[in-house]
Structure formats: structure tokens, C-alpha cells
Amino acid sequence: MNKPKLVGTPLSHFTRKIRILLAELGIDFEFVRATSVLATSATGYGENPLLRVPTLVHGGDTVIESDHIARYLVGKYDPSDRFGVRSERVEDLNRLAVVNGIMDNEVTLILAKRGGLTDLAGSAYFAKLAIAIEAGLAWLDDHTDPEAPGFSYGDIALVCMWQHAAHYKIAEQLDRRRRISGRVARFAARPSVASTAPEASLAEAAAAGWKPT
Ligand SMILES: N[C@@H](CCC(=O)N[C@@H](CS)C(=O)NCC(=O)O)C(=O)O
Incomplete structure (x- = not known):
């Protein structure tokens, strides 16, 4: 299966949950940076009809809602659920x-x-x-x-x-x-936390040519 694509913004805290989880699980992914969370077309949000990020695109699946994405990833890559994503406590x-x-x-x-x-x-x-x-x-x-x-x-x-x-x-x-x-x-x-912290994330996005609109 091809590598997951995560759509989000550099400062999105909901997206960052997934970026950290992906890093902790050692999953290689493509980070697609949305340029605005005020845009009114689903295109910029990985086709999330609610016009929000994060959205995960993997194989034929598009998964929305950060906690659902986390559960999806754990189901695919970490059946022992070492971070307690599926905890029901x-x-x-x-x-x-x-x-x-x-x-x-x-x-x-x-x-x-x-x-x-x-x-x-x-x-x-x-x-x-x-x-x-x-x-x-x-x-x-x-x-x-x-x-x-x-x-x-x-x-x-x-x-x-x-x-x-x-x-x-x-x-x-x-x-x-x-x-x-x-x-x-x-x-x-x-490393998963420091590399995704707001300032680090903004610097990385700017270096990649990302500009908010
Ligand atoms: N419950 C959603 C919340 C996602 C969310 O609010 N994302 C923000 C960015 S951090 C967003 O895209 N907001 C746009 C909006 O609310 O219109 C999730 O967990 O994925």
C-alpha cells in the first residue's frame, strides 16, 4: 500500500496529534500543507466535507477526524496499541x-x-x-x-x-x-514532539515554500 498522505496546516494542533503518532510509530508519510482553514472548498482539506484538517489519505481510504485517524493508523500499524489510542478507560x-x-x-x-x-x-x-x-x-x-x-x-x-x-x-x-x-x-x-512544535513546524513549512493564504 502506498505511503499515507496527511493533510493539515503547520500549526494545526489536531493535525499535530497525528504527526506525532506517525513519528512515534515510525511510519513514513507525506505531509500536505493546507494553506488556509477559511477556504470554502473541500479540495484544500483533502476532501473533508467539513472543511477541516487533518485528513488522512491512504490507499483507497480517506479518513477524517483526528482521533479516528489515530485509531485507523493503530489498526493498520500498531495492533498492540502501545500508546493507548484505543483506551476505553x-x-x-x-x-x-x-x-x-x-x-x-x-x-x-x-x-x-x-x-x-x-x-x-x-x-x-x-x-x-x-x-x-x-x-x-x-x-x-x-x-x-x-x-x-x-x-x-x-x-x-x-x-x-x-x-x-x-x-x-x-x-x-x-x-x-x-x-x-x-x-x-x-x-x-x-524528537516527535520537538520537531513538530509550533516554531519548528512553521520554520520547516517556510523552508518548504509554504505560504498561508
Ligand atoms: N474534531 C476535528 C477538529 C479539527 C479542526 O478543528 N481542525 C482545525 C485546524 S486545527 C480546522 O481545520 N478548523 C477549520 C474550521 O473549524 O472551520 C478533529 O479532531 O479532526
């Missing part, structure tokens, strides 16, 4: 849901601003999204053990959420969340 499911929810809210706020809205704090809905980000971070901080052994899919998602929030300065006083920051710091130098 309630604590893993809840942590992943909170991380994904924070990431979703970040995307909505960033794209609302990029799309032209200026007074996000003045809208009850957008203000609520920002409050939920803070509440989600507080919850995650309480439910993260910085010293727990191993590196799991939950850790991959946590790192992607955290470094993206730091890059976009989307949350208040991230330093307050010492348990999350401690856990992320443990993995920051791991």
Missing part, C-alpha cells in the same frame, strides 16, 4: 474529551477573529468559550500526574493542546497550571 476518555474541547474552543476563537469579528469578549457565546477553556485547563491540571510513567496518546494530545495555547496566548496565565506544564516539559525534547 473512563479517565482517558474524559481527559481526551477535555483536551479536544479546549482545542475546539481555541479554533473557534482564533477563526472568529481571523474571519473578521473584533469584539469576541463582548459576545456572550465567545466569552463562554474562553471561560470553558480556563475551566478545562483547571480540570486537566487536577487530573494530570506530571510524574506518571509512560507516554500515551493522551500525553500526545495534551502536548499539542498546551503548546498551541502557548503559541497563540489563548489562555490566561498558563504558568499557573503547573501539573500540565510539568508533564509537557517531560516530553518537550522528544
Whole structure:
């Protein structure tokens, strides 16, 4: 089967979950960089009808939704599921849901601003999204053990959420969340993590001629 093609943007935290997983599993893949997440044709999103990334194209399959892509990859390449992608433990499911929810809210706020809205704090809905980000971070901080052994899919998602929030300065006083920051710091130098960090990813994309539109 030909090598997987992953469509995403250099800063997309949902795409980064898959980039890190692919690297950890040693799977060679082609990274196709989308130039805009405000484009209105599915073409730029690997034909994801929801106009989002990531999208994975592999053989005859097109897989959308980051966690589904992760499950697909594990099914094909890592049946022992060494990172716990398919974990059904309630604590893993809840942590992943909170991380994904924070990431979703970040995307909505960033794209609302990029799309032209200026007074996000003045809208009850957008203000609520920002409050939920803070509440989600507080919850995650309480439910993260910085010293727990191993590196799991939950850790991959946590790192992607955290470094993206730091890059976009989307949350208040991230330093307050010492348990999350401690856990992320443990993995920051791991090659799969360091090579996909926001600044590294942007530099790599620029070197490859990528320009956002
Ligand atoms: N639930 C989706 C979320 C994907 C998502 O929101 N991706 C962002 C980039 S990080 C995007 O493409 N947003 C465009 C939009 O929401 O219109 C997943 O896990 O794949």
C-alpha cells in the first residue's frame, strides 16, 4: 500500500496529534500543507466535507477526524496499541474529551477573529468559550500526574493542546497550571514532539515554500 498522505496546516494542533503518532510509530508519510482553514472548498482539506484538517489519505481510504485517524493508523500499524489510542478507560476518555474541547474552543476563537469579528469578549457565546477553556485547563491540571510513567496518546494530545495555547496566548496565565506544564516539559525534547512544535513546524513549512493564504 502506498505511503499515507496527511493533510493539515503547520500549526494545526489536531493535525499535530497525528504527526506525532506517525513519528512515534515510525511510519513514513507525506505531509500536505493546507494553506488556509477559511477556504470554502473541500479540495484544500483533502476532501473533508467539513472543511477541516487533518485528513488522512491512504490507499483507497480517506479518513477524517483526528482521533479516528489515530485509531485507523493503530489498526493498520500498531495492533498492540502501545500508546493507548484505543483506551476505553473512563479517565482517558474524559481527559481526551477535555483536551479536544479546549482545542475546539481555541479554533473557534482564533477563526472568529481571523474571519473578521473584533469584539469576541463582548459576545456572550465567545466569552463562554474562553471561560470553558480556563475551566478545562483547571480540570486537566487536577487530573494530570506530571510524574506518571509512560507516554500515551493522551500525553500526545495534551502536548499539542498546551503548546498551541502557548503559541497563540489563548489562555490566561498558563504558568499557573503547573501539573500540565510539568508533564509537557517531560516530553518537550522528544524528537516527535520537538520537531513538530509550533516554531519548528512553521520554520520547516517556510523552508518548504509554504505560504498561508
Ligand atoms: N474534531 C476535528 C477538529 C479539527 C479542526 O478543528 N481542525 C482545525 C485546524 S486545527 C480546522 O481545520 N478548523 C477549520 C474550521 O473549524 O472551520 C478533529 O479532531 O479532526
